Amino acid sequence: xxxxxxxxxxxxxxxxxxxxxxxxxxxxxxxxxxxxxxxxxxxxxxxxxxxxxxxxxxxxxxxxxxxxxxxxxxxxxxxxxxxxxxxxxxxxxxxxxxxxxxxxxxxxxxxxxxxxxxxxxxxxxxxxxxxxxxxxxxxxxxxxxxxxxxxxxxxxxxxxxxxxxxxxxxxxxxxxxxxxxxxxxxxxxxxxxxxxxxxxxxxxxxxxxxxxxxxxxxxxxxxxxxxxxxxxxxxxxxxxxxxxxxxxxxxxxxxxxxxxxxxxxxxxxxxxxxxxxxxxxxxxxxxxxxxxxxxxxxxxxxxxxxxxxxxxxxxxxxxxxxxxxxxxxxxxxxxxxxxxxxxxxxxxxxxxxxxxxxxxxxxxxxxxxxxxxxxxxxxxxxxxxxxxxxxxxxxxxxxxxxxxxxxxxxxxxxxxxxxxxxxxxxxxxxxx
Numbered sequence: 381x382x383x384x385x386x387x388x389x390x391x392x393x394x395x396x397x398x399x400x401x402x403x404x405x406x407x408x409x410x411x412x413x414x415x416x417x418x419x420x421x422x423x424x425x426x427x428x429x430x431x432x433x434x435x436x437x438x439x440x441x442x443x444x445x446x447x448x449x450x451x452x453x454x455x456x457x458x459x460x461x462x463x464x465x466x467x468x469x470x471x472x473x474x475x476x477x478x479x480x481x482x483x484x485x486x487x488x489x490x491x492x493x494x495x496x497x498x499x500x501x502x503x504x505x506x507x508x509x510x511x512x513x514x515x516x517x518x519x520x521x522x523x524x525x526x527x528x529x530x531x532x533x534x535x536x537x538x539x540x541x542x543x544x545x546x547x548x549x550x551x552x553x554x555x556x557x558x559x560x561x562x563x564x565x566x567x568x569x570x571x572x573x574x575x576x577x578x579x580x581x582x583x584x585x586x587x588x589x590x591x592x593x594x595x596x597x598x599x600x601x602x603x604x605x606x607x608x609x610x611x612x613x614x615x616x617x618x619x620x621x622x623x624x625x626x627x628x629x630x631x632x633x634x635x636x637x638x639x640x641x642x643x644x645x646x647x648x649x650x651x652x653x654x655x656x657x658x659x660x661x662x663x664x665x666x667x668x669x670x671x672x673x674x675x676x677x678x679x680x681x682x683x684x685x686x687x688x689x690x691x692x693x694x695x696x697x698x699x700x701x702x703x704x705x706x707x708x709x710x711x712x713x714x715x716x717x718x719x720x721x722x723x724x725x726x727x728x729x730x731x732x733x734x735x736x737x738x739x740x741x742x743x744x745x746x747x748x749x750x751x752x753x754x755x756x757x758x759x760x761x762x763x764x765x766x767x768x769x770x771x772x773x774x775x776x777x778x779x780x781x782x783x784x785x786x787x788x789x790x791x792x793x794x795x796x797x798x799x800x801x802x803x804x805x806x807x808x809x810x811x812x
Contacts, residue, residue: 381508381747381748381749382415382416382506382508382509382511382625382626382747382748383413383414383415383416383506383745383746383747383748384414384415384416384417384418384511384626384628384746384748385410385411385413385414385416385417385418385455385743385744385745385746386418386419386662386664386683386686386743386744386746387411387417387418387419387420387456387686387689387741387743387744388419388420388666388685388686388687388688388689388741388742389419389420389422389463389666389667389669389686389687389688389689389690389691390419390420390421390422390423390451390456390459390689390690391422391423391441391465391688391690391691391692391693391772392423392443392447392450392451392690392692393423393441393442393443393692393693393695393696393697394443394444394447394692394695394697395444395446395447395450396447396450396453396454396773397769397770401770401773402775403773403774403775403776404454404773406775406776407454407455407743407760407774407775407776408453408454408455410743410745410758410776411454411455411456411743412455413745414745414746415504415506415507415508416457416458416504416506416511417455417456417457417458418456418458418459418460418513418628418630418664419451419456419458419459419460419689420459420460420463420630420632420666420667421451421459421460421461421463421477421481421488422441422463422464422465422632423441423442423443423465424441424442424443424465424466424468424469424473424474424476424477425442425443425444425445425447425448425476425477425480425481426442426445426469426472426473426476426477426480427444427445428442428469428698429469429472429473429476430468430469430470430471430472430473430474430476431469431470431472431473432468432469432470432700432702433467433468433469433470433473433521433523434702435521435523436465436467436468437463437464437465437466437467437468437519437520437521438464438465439465439468439693439696439699439703440468440469440696440698440699440700440703441465441468441696442468442469442473442696442697442698445480445483445484448480448481448484448486449484451486452484452486456486457486457487457504458486458487458488458502458504458511458513459481459486459487459488459489460488460489460490460513460515460630460632460666461477461478461481461488461489461490461491461515461539462489462490462491462498462515462516462517462539462540462630462632463490463517463519463520463539463632463667464517464519464520464524464632464634464667466490466491466517466520466524466538466539467520467521467523467524467538467539471536471537471538474491474537474538474539475493475537477491478491478492478493487502487503487504487513488502488513488515489501489502489513489514489515489540489630490514490515490516490517490539490540490630490632491515491526491537491538491539491540492526492537492538492540493526493535493537494526494527494528494529494534494535494536494537495525495526495527495528495529495535495536495538495540495612496528496529496535497526497535498526498537498538498539498540499514499516499526499540499612499613499616500514500616501513501514501616501619501620501623501624501627502514502515503623503624509624509625509626509748510623510624510625510626511624511625511626511627511628512620512621512623512624512626512627512628513628513629513630514540514613514616514617514620514627514628514629514630514660515540515629515630515632516539516540516541516542516609516613516629516630516631516632517539517540517541517542517631517632517633517667518541518542518543518544518631518632518633518634518635518647518648518667519632519633519634519635519667520539520541523538524538524539524541525538525539525541525543526538526539526540526541540613541606541609542605542606542609542610542613542631542633542651543605543606543608543609544603544604544605544606544635544645544647545592545603545604545606545647546591546592546601546602546603547585547592547593547594547601547602547603548591548592548593548594548599548600548601548602549593549594549595549596549597549598549599549600549601549602550593550594550595550596550599551595551596551597551598551599552595554599555586555593555594555595555596558586558588558593559586561588562586562588567588567589568587568588568589571587602646603635603645603646603647604646604647604650605647605650605651605654610651610654613629613651613655613658614654614655614658617629617655617658617659617660618658618659620659621658621659625748626661626662626748627659627660627661627662628660628661628662628663628664629652629655629660629662629663629664630663630664630665630666631648631651631652631663631664631665631666631667632665632666632667633645633648633665633666633667633668634667634668635647635648636668641668641669641670641737642668642670642671642672642673642685642737642789643672643792644665644672644684644685648665648684652665652675652677652682652684653677653682656677656678656680656682657678660680661679661680661681661748661753661811662680662681662682662683662746662753663680663681663682663683664683664686665682665683665684665685665686666685666686666687667685668685669687669688669691669732669735669737669738670685670687670735670737670738670740671685671686671687671737671740671741671742671782671785671786671789672684672685672786672789673685673786673788673789673790673791673792673793673795674755674786674790674793674795674797674807675790675793675794675795676793676794676795676807676809677793679753679809679810679811680753680809681746681753681755681807681809682793683744684789684793686741686742686744687737687738687740687741687742688738688739688741688762689741689743689760689762689774690762690772690773690774691738691739691762691772692771692772693732693733693772694717694721694725694733695771695772696717697717698717699711699717699720703720704720707720707723707724709723733764738762739761739762739763739764740759740760740761740762740779740781740782740785741759741760741761741762741774741782742757742758742759742760742782742783742786743757743758743760743776744756744757744758745757745758745804749811750811751810751811752808752809752810752811753808753809753811754806754807754808754809755806755807755808756804756805756806757783757786757797757804757805757806758776758803758804759776759777759778759779759780759781759782759783759803759804760774760775760776760777760782761774761775761776761777761779762774762775763775778803780799780803780805783797783799783804783805784799786805787799787805795807
């Protein structure tokens with residue numbers, strides 16, 4: 381039987397305590413009950429080996445290569461690297477991260493020197509079979525996407541992209557009002573001229589700035605995955621299915637529905653279903669920094685959100701000058717990273733760190749039998765209060781409210797999570 385564990389976002393910025401910490405051994409023991417231990421590596425790994433990107437993923441994430449030693453000591457041995465922070469330090473930062481992961485012998489998927497390399501599966505060899513991982517992200521600046529190559533030119537380093545389209549439907553009155561506004565202010569003048577000159581392709585929907593609209597009956601938004609990115613991923617799944625026993629697709633996505641981070645967007649649900657239909661056994665999503673529901677779809681499991689795992693979001697050692705200037709400061713006018721982070725959060729009043737759900741998470745334990753998949757959910761609390769050096773580190777907890785939340789959110793997908801007396805939730809489905 382294949383055994384694997386699944387965790388959410390690892391935003392690590394500094395070394396873990398050399399003598400571990402209270403709760404570390406329990407985390408380590410649980411993870412190491414599994415041969416394959418997966419997480420999303422949401423940072424770049426290098427020693428200032430890249431240039432700060434003009435369009436970072438919300439901040440600048442970097443950790444020393446030695447942090448990989450700590451993550452291996454904790455138990456991790458498989459990573460998704462496709463996410464919004466992969467290009468915080470440009471192509472050099474991305475390639476340096478790949479270099480150190482290779483040096484520490486940790487397989488990863490989602491980034492590479494070109495689109496083919498970023499899209500290809502990573503393989504993990506278990507004693508009872510082989511696991512394939514395919515990583516993609518829907519949260520990235522256009523410049524992050526890895527580029528294809530041909531017989532004339534090399535490709536571009538970057539992430540395996542999952543682009544998507546959003547089309548806003550407006551009723552007749554609202555649609556006409558938007559058309560009138562567009563004509564009055566000329567917002568599409570440059571766009572229309574670029575189409576005439578062949579620099580942009582024409583679009584069947586009405587564009588208002590960067591957004592697309594169509595006339596309809598209701599006021600709502602439709603989202604769907606980019607067909608090229610979908611078909612590229614499906615092709616990779618087909619090959620991975622041939623090469624392995626279990627196929628995992630990892631999706632890093634910040635998008636959500638109706639202002640609620642706990643509800644995945646429609647294009648992610650479509651993409652996840654298509655991946656399962658193509659042969660994926662597990663789809664694991666992360667990115668919104670909160671837990672979401674679990675979906676049993678056909679004979680596969682879709683984890684729509686695993687939340688954080690290590691969250692040293694504000695503990696980075698360095699920040700580029702652009703970051704300071706964004707908040708009307710310079711490096712010379714503040715004491716350093718701590719002060720500028722306090723300015724950004726308005727002394728801890730706003731931001732991710734003020735949201736309670738950010739500090740609640742799970743470790744998913746998966747047993748993959750010939751004819752079944754069984755997942756157990758162990759609640760995790762990420763330390764927020766107490767000693768400063770321990771902030772952002774995970775510990776197992778008996779707080780079943782975390783599992784109750786996932787159970788409730790899973791009902792929207794028609795999935796039943798059973799809660800056992802031993803402080804975990806479970807789900808078992810047939811693979812037949």
